[in-house]
Amino acid sequence: MKKNVFFSVIIASLLISINGCKKKPSDPAEIKETAVAGSTTILVDETIFPLVEDLAILFENEYKRAKVHLVSKPENEIIQMIQQDKARIAILAKDLDSTEINYYNNTKKVYPRVTEFAKDAVAFIGSTNRTDSTLVLNDVLLALKGTPNGKIKTLVFDNPNSSTLRELKKLAGIKELPKQNVFSAHSNKEVVQYVTENEGAVGIIGINWLLQPTDDLLPYTSKIQVLAVENVKINAKNKFIKPNQTNIADGSYPVTRKLYLLNFQGATGLGMGFASYIAGQQGQRIVLKSGLIPTHFPTRQISVRDEVE
Template sequence: MKKYISIVLLILLFSACQKNKDKATVKETAVAGSATILVDETIFPIIEDVAILFEDQYTRTKINLVSKSETEILNMINNKKGQIAIMAKSLDSSEISYFNKTKKVYPKITEFGVDAIAFIGNKKRSDSTLVLNDVMRFLKGNANSKIKSLVFDNPNSSTVRTLKSLAGINDLPKQNIFALNSNKEVVKYVSENEGAIGILGINWLLQPTPDLEAYTSQVKVLAVENVKVNAKDKFVKPNQSNIADGSYPVTRKLYMLNFQGTTGLGMGFASYLAGQQGQRIILKSGLVPTHFPTRQIAVRDKVE
């Protein structure tokens, strides 16, 4: 009996390996073949969900997702070590011109959603609110009794770039500001340090991995002061409705950048991501899709 089970397992393993091999060798089109996509680590969970469903629908495709910081992704694209990227950043006209002239490729940019940068504190923290200007002053090196330390996911991440841009600084102060290696490490650090404030992509809190759930229960998302004049609430949390109406003050648009220069699998995945099915996945994840998916309503004359 054991010998029979072993043979069956070997057959199944061989079959799975053969399917992956076939996907890798099939001619690449918009709905077939294999492609490697560089993904901003701050939004990796949602892109992983989309890729799984895309492969399930188009069975001759294989999407290899590589999680990297924003700076690493841009360096890899620039050095021709990657052709497709998903980031919380687009390209300006000078960057597009650079790739067009020096790399001989005109990047195709697809906007597909909006997310938020979340601020988290230890569950034991007495104050559940945060004044954004306090964070800005702290980033400029000014001491603040309400903030003991700030913790980022990665020194090269999109969250660091966004906060530096908001604060109008080029470099982070060296005192009481830490950059770890991932969003997971931020959550873990804040769960173990009562005075720390963590800064990370909201997607990791909306879709925590099983190994992260034990730590997310020990932190809380802070409501951030809304500085807009007509704000309905003084402090708002980064939930879907507040991201959509712009009342949460730290949001970012999400983009897929394709440098392939051909109509390959990258174009197919971009169409899926920005289409009805992909946008529905974004909506269900708790982020905000660029185009809200329509819902067909059938009106019946009789109730059966």
């Protein structure tokens, strides 16, 4: 009898222990959100998605109880979703201007936290069959204004709502695109594919997609060339500059932009944790390895030894 009672107590204890374990959530979606735990969604400018995807994977690897859901969208769509309260965290190739800040502060009663973490470039690409590997930026701006000079047959962008298109429209001082010789595709892959099939076309794409091409882009990368762009502001014999890491860092490449994480959560959450990670030493090393320029160059610890092993 005592033996049965003993086993009953053991079984009851095990059941209590099992039930107690079940109550501890292992799924990040069930965990209360903090700076390093829980689940959140981040909207990402599609022109820089490969870099942010790497950052998110390594962030989750560092913090096992955190899950970052990335949603790739064009810049304009992200801004609209933020304004409609459909999302609270975004990564964009633009900062907020004073009008936008006042709108969120006064209308939405939200005080966004903005974290700058990298610098990248808008790249111009052509077919490898193109005889001229250089590009005069003013020719691009003329084509955007609807007054091409014959040097560029076609300009093709990744998306009508993209940050690359917004950047070039700003440089050209226009609000609307001409009806001829300039059009938008639906993806980065379509831009690259179009350029390989049309020798006179110039594609405009975020450099991150060329530095970290996805599997569906790889078959086309050997068929395109990144064009060197004229920088009229520098006093040098060769004013045609390619968008490599050095030229982006020193500003000699003429079309660069900064990358930001915009956090509209209004409370401590994964947005704050992810922002701290990508702007910290580990995140900045990932940015550097990706071929882009970190806002803060990560330090290296150098140890000096008396003896050589």
